Amino acid sequence: MADIYAYITHRNGVADDSALELIEAAKKIDAGAAVTAIVTGSGSELDQVADAVAATYPKVLKYASDALAYPNAEVVCKLLVNVLPADAILLVAHDTFGMDLSPGLSIKLDSAFVSDVADIEGVDGSTLKVIRQEYSGMVSTHVTCDISAGAVINVRPGCFAPDESKSAGGTVEDKSGDAGDLSTGRTFLEVVEAEVGDVDITKSDVLVSVGRGIEDEENIEIAQELADAMGAVVSCSRPIVDAKWLEKSRQVGTSGQTVKPKVYMACGISGSFQHMGGIKGSPFIVAINKNVKAPIFQVADVGIEADILEFLPELTEAIGEL
Amino acid sequence: MEILVCVKRVPDTAENEIEVNGSGSDIERDDLVYSVNEWDNYAVEEAIQIRDNVGGSVTVVTVGDDESEEVLRREMAMGADNGILLTDDAFEGSDGKGIATLLKAAVEKGKYDLILTGAQADDGAGQVGGMLAAMLDVPYASLVNKIEVAGDKLKVGREIEGGNQEMNEISMPCVLSIQTGINEPRYVGIRGIRKVASVEIPELGAGDLGVDAGVVGEGAAKVKRVDYFVPELGEGAEMLEGSTEEIIAKLIEHLKAKGGLK
Numbered sequence: 313m314a315d316i317y318a319y320i321t322h323r324n325g326v327a328d329d330s331a332l333e334l335i336e337a338a339k340k341i342d343a344g345a346a347v348t349a350i351v352t353g354s355g356s357e358l359d360q361v362a363d364a365v366a367a368t369y370p371k372v373l374k375y376a377s378d379a380l381a382y383p384n385a386e387v388v389c390k391l392l393v394n395v396l397p398a399d400a401i402l403l404v405a406h407d408t409f410g411m412d413l414s415p416g417l418s419i420k421l422d423s424a425f426v427s428d429v430a431d432i433e434g435v436d437g438s439t440l441k442v443i444r445q446e447y448s449g450m451v452s453t454h455v456t457c458d459i460s461a462g463a464v465i466n467v468r469p470g471c472f473a474p475d476e477s478k479s480a481g482g483t484v485e486d487k488s489g490d491a492g493d494l495s496t497g498r499t500f501l502e503v504v505e506a507e508v509g510d511v512d513i514t515k516s517d518v519l520v521s522v523g524r525g526i527e528d529e530e531n532i533e534i535a536q537e538l539a540d541a542m543g544a545v546v547s548c549s550r551p552i553v554d555a556k557w558l559e560k561s562r563q564v565g566t567s568g569q570t571v572k573p574k575v576y577m578a579c580g581i582s583g584s585f586q587h588m589g590g591i592k593g594s595p596f597i598v599a600i601n602k603n604v605k606a607p608i609f610q611v612a613d614v615g616i617e618a619d620i621l622e623f624l625p626e627l628t629e630a631i632g633e634l
Numbered sequence: 635m636e637i638l639v640c641v642k643r644v645p646d647t648a649e650n651e652i653e654v655n656g657s658g659s660d661i662e663r664d665d666l667v668y669s670v671n672e673w674d675n676y677a678v679e680e681a682i683q684i685r686d687n688v689g690g691s692v693t694v695v696t697v698g699d700d701e702s703e704e705v706l707r708r709e710m711a712m713g714a715d716n717g718i719l720l721t722d723d724a725f726e727g728s729d730g731k732g733i734a735t736l737l738k739a740a741v742e743k744g745k746y747d748l749i750l751t752g753a754q755a756d757d758g759a760g761q762v763g764g765m766l767a768a769m770l771d772v773p774y775a776s777l778v779n780k781i782e783v784a785g786d787k788l789k790v791g792r793e794i795e796g797g798n799q800e801m802n803e804i805s806m807p808c809v810l811s812i813q814t815g816i817n818e819p820r821y822v823g824i825r826g827i828r829k830v831a832s833v834e835i836p837e838l839g840a841g842d843l844g845v846d847a848g849v850v851g852e853g854a855a856k857v858k859r860v861d862y863f864v865p866e867l868g869e870g871a872e873m874l875e876g877s878t879e880e881i882i883a884k885l886i887e888h889l890k891a892k893g894g895l896k
Contacts (some may be wrong), residue, residue, distance in 0.1 A: 369820055384802070408794045411753075412776040415730070415764030424856040425730065427759030445865065446757050447645070447652040451661060454860040495775035501789070506797030508781040518894050524648065542889070543896030554815035560797055568797050574895035596892040598885065599871060605651060607865075614888050615871030616881055623878070630882045631895065 313435070314399040314462060319392070320365050321383065321409050323359040327365050330405035330467070332474035335368055337403055337467045340432035341440065346370050347403075348579045349482075349506045352388055354381040368475055373487045373590035379494040383413035386496040393420045394492035399462040406466035407566070414464045423462030426455060430471045435459070435561070449607035450569060468585060469566075509561025511545055517574045518544035521564055522552060523587075525580015525620050529557040534624045538567060541631040547571065549581045565590040580620040583608030635690035635783070636747040637681040639714065640737055640762065641674040643698055643705040647756050658861040670705045673752025675712075677812035679819040680781060681750055682713040688783055691715040693744065697725055697736050706835055711826035712819070722839035727852025730758075734765035735850050739843035741770060746807060747811035748788070753777050753811040760811070775804055776811040 318334035320327050331349070338347040340485070347371035351362045354376050362374045379387050396402065398421065404410040405429045418425035430452070431443040438460035445452050457463055513519060520539040526532060532546070539546045546562065553563045564571050566589040576595040581587060582603070588611055591597075599612035602619045609615045616623065645652065645661070646669040653662045670678075681692040693716040694709040696702045706717035720736050729735070741749060749767075753776060755759035760776070765775030779799065780791030786806055791799040793813050804810075838849045840886045848854060889895045 335890075385776075389768075398698050408777055408792070411760055412774075412792070415761035415776055416768035419731070419734070419768035425759075425761060425765070426857055427761050441860075444759075447647050447661075448756060449865070450647070450652040451654055451767070451862050452865040453862050456858050456860055458856040497808065498775060499803045501801040501803055503794070504681040504791070504801060506799075518896075532670075542894065544894075550814070556818070563797065566795055567793050570796070575889060575892050577894075596888070596894065597871075598888070598894075603651065604873075609871045609873075610865070612871035614885065615873045616885065617873065618878075620882075626878055627882055627885065630879075630886065634886070634895075 313342045313345065313398060314401050314459070316341060316347045316401045316403065317396065318347055318369070319388075319413075320349050320351045320361065320401045321405055321407065322351065322353065322357075322361040325360045327361050328405060328407070329474065330407070330469050331365055331369060332476060333469065333472040334403045334467055335406065335475045336472040337429070337432055337465075341401065343434055348373060350375070350392070352380040352383070352391060354378055362484045363391060366480065366484050367478040368480050368482075370420065370480050370482040372482055372484045374484055375491050376486065376488045377491055377494060382500045383409055384496070384500045385409060386498040387494050389413055389417045389420065389494060390494050391491050392417055395487065396421065398422070399460075400460060402464050402466065406465050406468045410466045411556050414466050418464040421462055421464065422460060423464060424457045425435045425464045427466045428456045429465055429467050430468050445585075448582050450605060464517050469589060470585070497599060507561060509559045511546055511562070513547045513564065514569055514571050515564055516545035516571075518542055518577070519547045519564070519571060519575070520544045520577045520579060521547040521549065521581060522579050522620075523549040523581030524551050526552065529555070529622065531621060532557055538624050538628045538631075541628045544577070549587050551632070578608050578612065579624060581608055582606040583611060635684060635688050635747045636745060637685060637690060637692045637748045637750065638741060638744065639674070639677050639681045639692060639694050639709070640749070640751045640766070641678065641694050641696050641705055641709055642671045642752070642758070643696065643702045644671045644755050644757055651782070654862045654864055656833050658863055661862055668701070670708055671752050673754055673812060673814055675819040676816050677752050678712055678714055679708045679752040679817045680812055681748075683817060684748070684781065684783060690747075693718060695698075695720065696739065697721070697728070697733050703835055707733045707827065707830050707833075708822060709856070710830040710833065711822045717833075717835040719835055719837045720843065721837050722847070724840050724847035724851050727855060728850045729855035729857045730761040730852040731765055731856065732854055734762050734769055736843065736845060737762065737766050739845045740838065741766070743843070748806060749809045751809070751811045751835050753813045763809050763811035770807070770809065773804050773808045775802055777813045778810045779813045781810070781817045784817040796878050802866055
C-alpha cells in the first residue's frame, strides 16, 4: 500500500473539522496506515495548526511560505506536485478548496481522482471501492478506483466519524525548504465578506426554510405568513437565492449561513448535503415535501408528504387559531 | 475574446424522479426528460455577456451521442455562435479524465482565450474543468460567481464557505468553472430554437481529434461506476399520517414540545 497523506485546511489558526475526519477515512483504506498530514500557510497561525494537528496525526509536514499565506489552490497544487511521491494517496476534504485543488492535481500527479466520497468500503489489490451519491442524493453508486499509480480522493465533510482521541503525539517536520517553485498564473487578491442582510437568520430559534418547492417568487409570502404566525424567520436553500427571490444572507448551507435553530422547518427542500452542512447542533427538523423520496426525509425527525403551497397556509391558519 | 463553453446533456432532476432500474445497472431512463446541465446554462450566459461587452465569439462543445446535439442547439438559440459535437463509439464509458482528454483535443483545434464549464453536474463529480486546465497547463479557478475583464487578465470571484467571495486575478488563457447565481440565464423561446434548427454542427470523432481511442472510453477509465442503489435510510423521519387536520394537530404538538412556537 502506498503512503497515505491528508491535506489539512485551516482558517484563523484553527484546523477544519475535516482534519479529524480524514484520518478515519484513511483508516478505512488501510487500517494500519500511518497517515501523514500536510499543512501549508505562513506565520504563527501555521505553527499553531501544525501543533494541533500533531495530536491526531503521527507525522505532520509543514510548508511555510508567503505564497501559501492564503490557500490559493493553484499554488498548493504546485507545492504538492513538487513534494508528493508519485504513488501517494492524498485525502482532501470536498469543500470549496478541495474542489478547486483536486481534479487538476490528479492530472499533474498522473493519479486517479474520485470526487465527493461519502463512504469507503476498502481496498482489494489495487482497487479502491467507495460510495458516492448522485442526483442530489436520490441515488447512490459503488465506484471503483484504480489506485496503482496513486490517487487523490475528495472526502465529503461530515461522512466519517471524527477521531477525537488526540493521542498521536506526532512530530511536526518543517519541510518549507522542499517547496520549490510556486509561481502560478492566478493571484489571490482578497476575500469579500458576505453582506449582512436585514435579518440575521443565525440568531433565530425557529426557521421556516423554503426551497424549490415554493415554485414562484410570489409564494414566498406563504412562508412569511407561517413564519409570522410561529414567531420564526424565513430562510431558504440555494436555488431561491440564485433566482433572487430572497437575499443571500437568508441562504442556509455551506455556501451560505451556518445556523443553529431549535426547530428547522424544511419546506419544499430536497436536502442536498451542501444545504444540510449549514445546519449544526442537531435541530429538530420538520420536512414537508411532496416527493417522499427526497433525501431530506433521511435526516428529518418528522416528515409530512404534502405540497407546501397547500399545506403551509392551512398550518398557518391552525396556528393562528391556537 | 474567443470563448469555449463545455456543456453536458443530463436528466433534468427538477422534472424527474430518479429511480434505479431493476438490476441496479443504471437509473431508469425510460421517459426521462433531459436538459442542459443547470450549471452549464449559467456558463453559456456568462460567455454571451462577455462577448457582447468585449467582442469575439462563443462556441459550445459537448461529448455525447446524436441526442446531445439538442443541447448544443439550445445553447446556440440562447446566443452561442458555434457548436461542436464530439462523438464516437470509442468515447463511451469515459471517466472524467477521458472527457477532459477529448475536450483538450477540441480546445487545441481552435484558439480560445477563455474556457468555461459548469461547476458540476447532478450526475457528475465537478472534475472536468480542473482536469482540462491541468492538461492544457493553464490557470484554473472553480465555483466562479463573478468575472470582470481587465485587459489580458480577468478578475474572478470564487464562492467560498459562509457566503464569502474570494477574489483572484487570473491570466488568460484559462479555464473557469461557473457557479449558479452568477447571472440570470436568458429565456430561450421557440423562435430562437427554430432559428438555429438547420445550422450545421460539426461532428468530430477520435480520428478528427487526433485522440488515440485507447486513452479514452471505458477501457482507459481508472474510475468506474459499478452499480446504482437507493441509499439505506437512517432512522428516517416519523412520517405524519392521516387527514390534513390530523397531521397539523400532530405537528403542532411536536412544535410546542420542541420550542417551535412562541
